[in-house]
Amino acid sequence: MSDPLGQVFGALADPSRRQVIGYLSARGTATATELTGELPMTRQAVAKHLATLADAGLVESERQGRETRFRLTEAGAEWDDRLDALRSHLTRHRR
Amino acid sequence: MSDPLGQVFGALADPSRRQVIGYLSARGTATATELTGELPMTRQAVAKHLATLADAGLVESERQGRETRFRLTEAGAEWDDRLDALRSHLTRHRR
DNA sequence: CTCATGTGCAACCTCCTGGTTGCGCTATTG
DNA sequence: CAATAGCGCAACCAGGAGGTTGCACATGAG
Numbered sequence: 001m002s003d004p005l006g007q008v009f010g011a012l013a014d015p016s017r018r019q020v021i022g023y024l025s026a027r028g029t030a031t032a033t034e035l036t037g038e039l040p041m042t043r044q045a046v047a048k049h050l051a052t053l054a055d056a057g058l059v060e061s062e063r064q065g066r067e068t069r070f071r072l073t074e075a076g077a078e079w080d081d082r083l084d085a086l087r088s089h090l091t092r093h094r095r
Numbered sequence: 096m097s098d099p100l101g102q103v104f105g106a107l108a109d110p111s112r113r114q115v116i117g118y119l120s121a122r123g124t125a126t127a128t129e130l131t132g133e134l135p136m137t138r139q140a141v142a143k144h145l146a147t148l149a150d151a152g153l154v155e156s157e158r159q160g161r162e163t164r165f166r167l168t169e170a171g172a173e174w175d176d177r178l179d180a181l182r183s184h185l186t187r188h189r190r
Numbered sequence: 191c192t193c194a195t196g197t198g199c200a201a202c203c204t205c206c207t208g209g210t211t212g213c214g215c216t217a218t219t220g
Numbered sequence: 221c222a223a224t225a226g227c228g229c230a231a232c233c234a235g236g237a238g239g240t241t242g243c244a245c246a247t248g249a250g
Contacts, residue, residue, distance in 0.1 A: 004185055005178070006108050013104035014208080033226065045209050047228080052207095066217040066226055075188075083100070090099055093170075109238080128196065140239050142198080147237090161196055161247040197246075206237075211230105218225075 004057070008079070011056035016041070017049050018083060021058065021072065025080040029071045099152070103174070106151035111136070112144050113178060116153065116167065120175040124166045 011017055016039055023038055024030060032050055036043045050070055053059040058076035061068050072080065106112055111134055118133055119125060127145055131138045145165055148154040153171035156163050167175065 003110055005113070005181060006110055009104045009108035013101050013108055015098055015101055016208090018100070031226080041208085042210065043227085044211085044229095048208075063227090068227070086100060105237095111238090126196080136238085137240065138197085139199095139241085143238075158197090163197070191250100193248105193250085195246100195248080197244105199242105199244085201240100201242090203240080204238090207235085208233105209235105210233080212232105214227105214229085216225100216227080219223085220221105 007052075007056040008058065008075075011052050011058060012079065012083075014049070017053055020046070020049055020053065021076060021080050021083070024059065024070060024072050025077065029069045031067045031069055033067075035070075102147075102151040103153065103170075106147050106153060107174065107178075109144070112148055115141070115144055115148065116171060116175050116178070119154065119165060119167045120172065124164045126162045126164055128162075130165075 012021075019039065020035060023035060032043050032047045035046045035050075039046060050059060050061070053076070054061060054070075058073055058079060059070050060073050061070045063069075114134065115130060118130060127138050127142045130141050130145075134141060145154060145156070148171070149156060149165075153168060153174060154165050155168050156165045158164075
Protein backbone atom coordinates (compact mmCIF):
# COMPACT_ATOMS: atom_id res chain seq x y z
CA MET A 1 0.00 0.00 0.00
CA SER A 2 3.11 2.19 0.09
CA ASP A 3 2.22 3.60 3.50
CA PRO A 4 5.10 2.31 5.61
CA LEU A 5 4.20 4.37 8.63
CA GLY A 6 0.61 3.17 8.46
CA GLN A 7 1.75 -0.44 8.24
CA VAL A 8 3.98 -0.06 11.28
CA PHE A 9 1.30 1.64 13.37
CA GLY A 10 -1.30 -0.84 12.20
CA ALA A 11 0.97 -3.69 13.22
CA LEU A 12 1.63 -2.17 16.63
CA ALA A 13 -2.06 -1.45 17.23
CA ASP A 14 -2.79 -5.10 18.06
CA PRO A 15 -1.92 -6.22 21.61
CA SER A 16 -1.17 -9.80 20.54
CA ARG A 17 1.33 -8.46 18.04
CA ARG A 18 2.98 -6.27 20.67
CA GLN A 19 3.20 -9.37 22.88
CA VAL A 20 4.86 -11.28 20.06
CA ILE A 21 7.41 -8.49 19.76
CA GLY A 22 8.04 -8.77 23.50
CA TYR A 23 8.51 -12.52 23.33
CA LEU A 24 10.86 -12.26 20.39
CA SER A 25 12.83 -9.58 22.16
CA ALA A 26 13.17 -11.81 25.22
CA ARG A 27 13.94 -15.08 23.42
CA GLY A 28 15.82 -13.69 20.49
CA THR A 29 14.16 -16.18 18.15
CA ALA A 30 11.06 -18.36 18.00
CA THR A 31 8.85 -20.35 15.64
CA ALA A 32 5.15 -19.79 15.14
CA THR A 33 4.44 -23.10 16.89
CA GLU A 34 6.49 -22.06 19.92
CA LEU A 35 4.70 -18.73 20.19
CA THR A 36 1.35 -20.51 20.00
CA GLY A 37 2.08 -21.88 23.47
CA GLU A 38 2.17 -18.33 24.83
CA LEU A 39 -0.93 -16.95 23.15
CA PRO A 40 -4.58 -18.03 23.35
CA MET A 41 -4.98 -18.71 19.67
CA THR A 42 -4.12 -21.19 16.96
CA ARG A 43 -0.82 -21.50 15.17
CA GLN A 44 -2.31 -20.11 11.98
CA ALA A 45 -3.47 -16.97 13.77
CA VAL A 46 0.04 -16.50 15.18
CA ALA A 47 1.45 -17.05 11.71
CA LYS A 48 -0.81 -14.30 10.36
CA HIS A 49 0.37 -11.91 13.04
CA LEU A 50 3.97 -12.74 12.20
CA ALA A 51 3.21 -12.12 8.54
CA THR A 52 1.81 -8.63 9.17
CA LEU A 53 4.77 -7.89 11.44
CA ALA A 54 7.06 -9.00 8.63
CA ASP A 55 5.17 -6.84 6.11
CA ALA A 56 5.72 -3.89 8.43
CA GLY A 57 9.42 -4.70 8.52
CA LEU A 58 9.49 -5.39 12.26
CA VAL A 59 10.25 -9.10 11.99
CA GLU A 60 12.16 -11.34 9.62
CA SER A 61 12.09 -15.10 9.11
CA GLU A 62 14.55 -17.75 8.08
CA ARG A 63 13.69 -21.32 7.26
CA GLN A 64 15.95 -23.82 9.03
CA GLY A 65 15.17 -27.35 7.95
CA ARG A 66 11.52 -28.02 8.64
CA GLU A 67 10.96 -25.08 10.95
CA THR A 68 10.83 -21.33 10.30
CA ARG A 69 12.49 -19.19 12.92
CA PHE A 70 11.47 -15.55 13.43
CA ARG A 71 13.45 -12.73 15.00
CA LEU A 72 13.11 -8.97 15.36
CA THR A 73 14.62 -6.78 12.71
CA GLU A 74 16.59 -3.74 13.76
CA ALA A 75 13.45 -1.63 13.35
CA GLY A 76 11.51 -4.17 15.44
CA ALA A 77 14.07 -3.99 18.24
CA GLU A 78 13.92 -0.18 18.17
CA TRP A 79 10.16 -0.34 18.50
CA ASP A 80 10.41 -2.78 21.39
CA ASP A 81 12.46 -0.14 23.22
CA ARG A 82 10.08 2.66 22.25
CA LEU A 83 7.16 0.59 23.52
CA ASP A 84 8.76 0.26 26.93
CA ALA A 85 9.41 4.00 26.99
CA LEU A 86 5.85 4.79 25.92
CA ARG A 87 4.34 2.46 28.51
CA SER A 88 6.22 4.08 31.37
CA HIS A 89 5.49 7.47 29.86
CA LEU A 90 1.80 6.60 30.01
CA THR A 91 1.69 5.20 33.54
CA ARG A 92 3.73 8.16 34.70
CA HIS A 93 1.40 10.65 33.04
CA ARG A 94 -1.74 8.79 34.10
CA ARG A 95 -3.04 10.90 37.04
CA MET B 96 -11.30 -0.85 25.79
CA SER B 97 -8.55 -0.17 28.28
CA ASP B 98 -5.76 -0.57 25.75
CA PRO B 99 -4.47 3.00 25.58
CA LEU B 100 -1.42 2.10 23.53
CA GLY B 101 -3.57 0.19 21.09
CA GLN B 102 -5.95 3.12 20.73
CA VAL B 103 -3.09 5.51 20.03
CA PHE B 104 -1.45 3.24 17.46
CA GLY B 105 -4.81 2.48 15.89
CA ALA B 106 -5.51 6.20 15.59
CA LEU B 107 -2.11 6.87 14.05
CA ALA B 108 -2.42 3.98 11.60
CA ASP B 109 -4.79 5.93 9.35
CA PRO B 110 -3.15 8.41 6.95
CA SER B 111 -6.15 10.78 6.99
CA ARG B 112 -5.90 10.94 10.76
CA ARG B 113 -2.17 11.68 10.60
CA GLN B 114 -2.99 14.45 8.11
CA VAL B 115 -5.54 15.89 10.52
CA ILE B 116 -2.87 15.94 13.21
CA GLY B 117 -0.58 17.79 10.82
CA TYR B 118 -3.22 20.36 9.97
CA LEU B 119 -4.08 20.92 13.61
CA SER B 120 -0.41 21.30 14.43
CA ALA B 121 -0.04 23.91 11.67
CA ARG B 122 -3.23 25.86 12.35
CA GLY B 123 -3.44 25.41 16.07
CA THR B 124 -7.20 24.95 15.92
CA ALA B 125 -9.87 23.99 13.41
CA THR B 126 -13.45 22.81 13.10
CA ALA B 127 -14.59 19.63 11.39
CA THR B 128 -16.14 21.69 8.60
CA GLU B 129 -12.88 23.57 8.00
CA LEU B 130 -10.89 20.32 7.85
CA THR B 131 -13.38 18.92 5.35
CA GLY B 132 -12.01 21.41 2.83
CA GLU B 133 -8.58 19.77 3.10
CA LEU B 134 -9.63 16.14 2.88
CA PRO B 135 -11.46 14.22 0.14
CA MET B 136 -14.35 13.12 2.33
CA THR B 137 -17.52 14.36 3.97
CA ARG B 138 -17.74 16.35 7.17
CA GLN B 139 -19.17 13.36 9.01
CA ALA B 140 -16.20 11.22 8.07
CA VAL B 141 -13.86 13.93 9.36
CA ALA B 142 -15.91 14.14 12.54
CA LYS B 143 -15.49 10.39 13.04
CA HIS B 144 -11.73 10.69 12.63
CA LEU B 145 -11.68 13.53 15.14
CA ALA B 146 -13.71 11.39 17.54
CA THR B 147 -11.28 8.48 17.38
CA LEU B 148 -8.38 10.90 17.80
CA ALA B 149 -10.14 12.29 20.85
CA ASP B 150 -10.74 8.78 22.23
CA ALA B 151 -7.01 8.15 21.86
CA GLY B 152 -6.33 11.36 23.79
CA LEU B 153 -4.53 13.05 20.91
CA VAL B 154 -7.11 15.78 20.33
CA GLU B 155 -9.57 17.74 22.44
CA SER B 156 -12.61 19.80 21.52
CA GLU B 157 -14.33 22.86 22.88
CA ARG B 158 -17.68 24.14 21.74
CA GLN B 159 -17.66 27.87 21.02
CA GLY B 160 -21.10 29.10 20.15
CA ARG B 161 -22.36 27.11 17.22
CA GLU B 162 -19.03 25.66 16.18
CA THR B 163 -16.79 23.07 17.82
CA ARG B 164 -13.10 23.83 17.65
CA PHE B 165 -10.52 21.05 17.89
CA ARG B 166 -6.86 21.30 18.90
CA LEU B 167 -4.05 18.89 19.68
CA THR B 168 -3.59 17.78 23.26
CA GLU B 169 -0.10 17.69 24.71
CA ALA B 170 0.14 14.01 23.80
CA GLY B 171 -1.06 14.82 20.27
CA ALA B 172 1.62 17.50 19.88
CA GLU B 173 4.27 15.07 21.10
CA TRP B 174 3.13 12.54 18.51
CA ASP B 175 3.22 15.17 15.79
CA ASP B 176 6.89 15.66 16.59
CA ARG B 177 7.54 11.91 16.79
CA LEU B 178 5.88 11.49 13.39
CA ASP B 179 8.27 13.99 11.82
CA ALA B 180 11.20 12.21 13.42
CA LEU B 181 9.95 8.80 12.27
CA ARG B 182 9.37 9.97 8.72
CA SER B 183 12.89 11.34 8.36
CA HIS B 184 14.18 8.24 10.13
CA LEU B 185 12.47 6.15 7.47
CA THR B 186 13.59 8.13 4.43
CA ARG B 187 17.08 8.22 5.86
CA HIS B 188 17.18 4.48 6.44
CA ARG B 189 15.42 3.65 3.19
CA ARG B 190 18.21 3.60 0.61
C1' DC C 191 -38.83 36.05 13.88
C1' DT C 192 -36.82 33.70 10.12
C1' DC C 193 -33.38 31.46 7.94
C1' DA C 194 -28.97 29.80 6.96
C1' DT C 195 -24.93 27.61 9.12
C1' DG C 196 -22.79 24.20 11.93
C1' DT C 197 -23.28 20.29 14.42
C1' DG C 198 -24.64 15.53 16.13
C1' DC C 199 -27.05 11.14 15.67
C1' DA C 200 -28.39 7.02 13.27
C1' DA C 201 -28.79 3.73 9.59
C1' DC C 202 -26.59 1.65 6.04
C1' DC C 203 -22.87 -0.34 2.99
C1' DT C 204 -18.43 -2.32 1.81
C1' DC C 205 -14.07 -3.97 2.86
C1' DC C 206 -10.55 -5.32 6.05
C1' DT C 207 -9.17 -7.91 10.21
C1' DG C 208 -8.64 -11.31 13.60
C1' DG C 209 -9.71 -15.76 14.12
C1' DT C 210 -11.16 -20.51 12.93
C1' DT C 211 -11.05 -25.19 10.43
C1' DG C 212 -9.41 -28.34 6.98
C1' DC C 213 -6.08 -30.06 3.99
C1' DG C 214 -1.76 -31.02 1.65
C1' DC C 215 3.14 -30.58 1.30
C1' DT C 216 7.98 -30.87 3.21
C1' DA C 217 11.38 -32.58 6.07
C1' DT C 218 13.04 -35.12 10.07
C1' DT C 219 13.24 -39.26 12.80
C1' DG C 220 13.20 -44.20 13.87
C1' DC D 221 10.59 -46.46 3.81
C1' DA D 222 6.88 -45.19 7.15
C1' DA D 223 5.28 -42.18 10.45
C1' DT D 224 5.19 -37.83 12.49
C1' DA D 225 6.20 -32.88 13.31
C1' DG D 226 6.03 -28.33 11.27
C1' DC D 227 4.51 -25.37 7.98
C1' DG D 228 1.69 -22.95 4.24
C1' DC D 229 -2.47 -22.17 1.68
C1' DA D 230 -7.38 -21.51 1.15
C1' DA D 231 -12.09 -21.03 2.50
C1' DC D 232 -14.96 -19.31 5.70
C1' DC D 233 -17.10 -16.33 9.41
C1' DA D 234 -18.26 -12.45 12.73
C1' DG D 235 -17.28 -8.02 13.89
C1' DG D 236 -15.14 -3.53 13.36
C1' DA D 237 -13.46 0.47 10.33
C1' DG D 238 -13.99 3.95 6.97
C1' DG D 239 -17.24 6.17 4.48
C1' DT D 240 -21.85 7.70 2.83
C1' DT D 241 -26.68 9.68 3.10
C1' DG D 242 -30.49 11.61 5.56
C1' DC D 243 -32.38 14.12 9.12
C1' DA D 244 -33.14 16.70 13.44
C1' DC D 245 -31.43 20.16 16.54
C1' DA D 246 -29.03 24.42 18.13
C1' DT D 247 -27.20 28.95 17.30
C1' DG D 248 -25.83 33.26 15.11
C1' DA D 249 -27.08 36.71 11.27
C1' DG D 250 -30.38 39.69 8.85
